[in-house]
Amino acid sequence: DNNDLDSDSLTAHRELRALNDITFEGGVYKLKGPYAEIVDFEAPFTGLHTNATSDFFFTRSDDNFEAANCYFLIDASMRWINDSLGIDLGPYQYSTGVRVDPHGLSGDDNSHYIPSTGQLAFGDGGVDDAEDVGVVLHEFGHGVHDWATAGSLSQVTGLSEGCGDYWTTSYIRNTNILTPAHPAYNWVFVWDGHKPFWDGRIVNYTAHYPEGL
Numbered sequence: 265d266n267n268d269l270d271s272d273s274l275t276a277h278r279e280l281r282a283l284n285d286i287t288f289e290g291g292v293y294k295l296k297g298p299y300a301e302i303v304d305f306e307a308p309f310t311g312l313h314t315n316a317t318s319d320f321f322f323t324r325s326d327d328n329f330e331a332a333n334c335y336f337l338i339d340a341s342m343r344w345i346n347d348s349l350g351i352d353l354g355p356y357q358y359s360t361g362v363r364v365d366p367h368g369l370s371g372d373d374n375s376h377y378i379p380s381t382g383q384l385a386f387g388d389g390g391v392d393d394a395e396d397v398g399v400v401l402h403e404f405g406h407g408v409h410d411w412a413t414a415g416s417l418s419q420v421t422g423l424s425e426g427c428g429d430y431w432t433t434s435y436i437r438n439t440n441i442l443t444p445a446h447p448a449y450n451w452v453f454v455w456d457g458h459k460p461f462w463d464g465r466i467v468n469y470t471a472h473y474p475e476g477l
Contacts, residue, residue, distance in 0.1 A: 265391045270323045281336050293318045295335040299342035301361040302331045306368030306385045330366040330394035337400045338362050353411050357382030366394040375399055377406035379417055390461030398432045398453040405431030421474050433467050
């Protein structure tokens with residue numbers, strides 16, 4: 265993590281992506297659209313990460329980087345579900361796009377989906393969680409489980425954790441972020457896990473269900 269500092273190699277690995285349908289309001293561009301919205305409901309309260317232009321070009325040392333990453337990933341997933349698959353799915357707790365705080369949990373090394381509010385938040389401890397596609401989409405996967413079951417999200421026998429891991433891994437593999445030859449191909453959290461902070465999780469776990477839980 266190097267205390268969230270930039271490095272030449274990581275900066276060079278950024279890829280340009282479209283932030284669809286963001287809002288121009290009050291003289292600034294907001295990461296707010298029909299499918300995703302950056303909000304600020306948990307400490308450390310870093311704001312809404314607005315920008316003077318629609319080009320959110322940042323490196324990882326800037327708090328806006330995590331906000332743009334969250335918006336892109338969740339907006340893309342919501343468009344895949346609703347537009348490509350034709351499944352009408354979204355938070356039942358509110359009618360706007362999925363609400364995400366890219367810098368929450370008082371800076372702890374953790375992240376969560378909150379069933380009572382239908383919101384997601386990501387901590388900055390260790391590796392900033394919202395920098396990792398795996399963490400962002402894992403927590404979003406909890407939301408998908410909750411919304412698809414109309415509030416019957418369940419952790420019994422690892423059900424919701426498995427839903428989050430599946431959503432993450434299917435995205436990483438279908439977008440060819442990693443190939444089968446890559447050492448991290450079976451990692452769920454490619455950037456945040458398997459580092460000094462924690463061991464992460466794998467999808468080629470060989471135990472048999474359900475006694476392997």
